[in-house]
Amino acid sequence: MENNQFNFFKSREINSILKPLREERIVKIEKYENKELSKDLKIGVFGWYAVCPSIELKKNKLHFFSLYDQPLLIFRDKENNVRCIKNICPHRGASFYGGSYENNELTCPYHGAKFTPDGNCQNIGRLTCTHIIDTNYEEYAKKIHLSQYKTLERDDYIFINYLSETYTDIETVREDDQINKHSLSNNGFDIKEYASEEVLVDFKCDWTRIVENHLDILHIFWVHGNTIPDKDVNRNFLVSFKQKININKDYIESIYYYKNDPSNEFIRIRFIPPGRILIYKGEPEKSRYLQVLDHIPLGNNKARVIVRHYRKFMKNRVINNLILFKEIQRRTFYKIFNEDYIILKTQTFNHKVGLIKNEEIKLLGEDRIIKYYWDWYKRSEEKDNPWIHSKKIEQNMDVYDKLIFKYPPEINKLDILNNLKIIRKTFITYASPLILFLLLI
Ligand code: FES
Ligand SMILES: [Fe+2]
Structure with missing residues (x-):
């Protein structure tokens, strides 16, 4: 059954065969959701x-x-x-x-x-x-x-x-x-207890797609199955979860528990509008790591993400430097963003030229945090009309592109720079003392 979910994305034929079944499921979920939507997020896109x-x-x-x-x-x-x-x-x-x-x-x-x-x-x-x-x-x-x-x-x-x-x-x-x-201490995290590293990545795609991507745990098993160092995240095996949603005027939070072991938590995702997502595990005070993702809508099909990773493990700076931990972490981040990038870019294209509409691609909407997110975005965009400048500029008005784009994943520049940094640091840390030692004897 789980594998079929992936096939839905690939095949329109299968999609149409299973459509009646899908619609029945969606109706049930929507009824349930409408009840909860009454107490909704108060912050919009402004x-x-x-x-x-x-x-x-x-x-x-x-x-x-x-x-x-x-x-x-x-x-x-x-x-x-x-x-x-x-x-x-x-x-x-x-x-x-x-x-x-x-x-x-x-x-x-x-x-x-x-x-x-x-x-x-x-x-x-x-x-x-x-x-x-x-x-x-x-x-x-x-x-x-x-x-x-x-x-x-x-x-x-x-x-x-x-x-x-x-x-x-x-x-x-x-x-x-x-x-x-937005303050991390008000969300329960004492950041003095953590070490952290950070990357900035720019995407040429719609920012709302990147937010959706970060709320979407289904894709990580397939897209990042070979990159995320978690034994449960791999391509060959799809884990089933129970989902608990917390929603209040400040944020929406989704907690995933293993279906076969409901007392065991897999991950929590908290969306704080307009652009912040926190990803962590367990109660904030006890979480050993926290990922903070800030999504910046630079413009039409241009978005920046600031990713900061806080961790309680491996805090020792000397050991961190010795095993080049920060650089290795960065490399993992770039790899993950590169994996998402081509998908988000083509998805944005399909959406913008009208090949797909959100209403037609409801399967992922069964994940309630994604459904809430899109409801919030649609309502807030209509209310605030933030794209007022965007509509006036021509598609080829790219005078700001060079100023705006920092690290587009499509040119892999940062990935390469990071790899060079690792090579240089490895040489300085390990090879040069050895050469010096050999020269001395
Ligand atoms: S445009 Fe004349 S001083 Fe700025
Ligand atoms: Fe992803």
């Missing part, structure tokens, strides 16, 4: 996104990215507050790419407008045309001001509060209740 690890944002460096195709930039001001600014100069709409942040001033590369971190233009005289022609630009120029979003740093991540409106007068950023839903 809200706090972890967009960058703190360590990536160096002083005096402009960091460019986008959310829902809106170009943005972040930097640290003199007080070490993170500023998130629309990457559009209010003078003539140029990007700050090629500009600078020095002496606490952001300078536009086009006509040299200088802005303080809170958004005031410091050299309006430079931008007026009164010295060329006799006109009154000064009044207009006084209105030019940067637009910003609120930011906060938590657990060494930089968060942006992405909303439909921006601010022109953020002096200091006030705390926001909603950010606490």
Whole structure:
């Protein structure tokens, strides 16, 4: 029976033969779900996104990215507050790419407008045309001001509060209740107890597909069966689970127990909207590992994932370095993302050109966390309309591609770099002392 589930994805014929059976099962599940959906998630697609690890944002460096195709930039001001600014100069709409942040001033590369971190233009005289022609630009120029979003740093991540409106007068950023839903300590994890490693990966596919992929445990047996170091995850054998769903206004959580041993837990997956997923095992306080996946909707078919892996085992730095643990972990992450990538990319294509509709591919929707997720996304997207900029840009408008994409899995660059790093470190750690020893004797 389990094997047939894979065949569903492969064969339309089998699909149509089993359709009546499937529909019957779906009806039953939907009735049950509708009852639970009443107490639903309160956060929509607007809200706090972890967009960058703190360590990536160096002083005096402009960091460019986008959310829902809106170009943005972040930097640290003199007080070490993170500023998130629309990457559009209010003078003539140029990007700050090629500009600078020095002496606490952001300078536009086009006509040299200088802005303080809170958004005031410091050299309006430079931008007026009164010295060329006799006109009154000064009044207009006084209105030019940067637009910003609120930011906060938590657990060494930089968060942006992405909303439909921006601010022109953020002096200091006030705390926001909603950010606490993302904080790892508020989710029960004491991160001081863990060691961690991290990778950033960019995908040329729809971000919602990546979130679905991370909520989907069925695929891991097939796609990652040879990569994930768990004896129960392999291609030849599909484990059956009992699923328990916890849902409240802040998150949806799915706990998988072994069907043949219901007291034994396989994994927990917690989705905290709009973009965070926590994967761990057992109660948070006791979990020996935690994976934090932050999904960033850069734009139409462009998404970034920040993956951080916290672990209580192997905390000793010396031993970690000796067995090159961090690099080996990274290599595993890249491998896993490469395995998913081609599938997510073609799935996005099929979806975007209308070859498939979510309503037609319901089998996976039987996993209730995925059904809840899509219900949440559809409702939130309709309510918030975050893709408003995306709809206006042409498909070939790829001016931001080079700025945005960091580590696209399709060019395997990071994988190669990581492998080179392992070779270099192995040489330094093991081969060079041996050579030195041989030379000495
Ligand atoms: S567009 Fe930025 S200074 Fe003119
Ligand atoms: Fe995957």
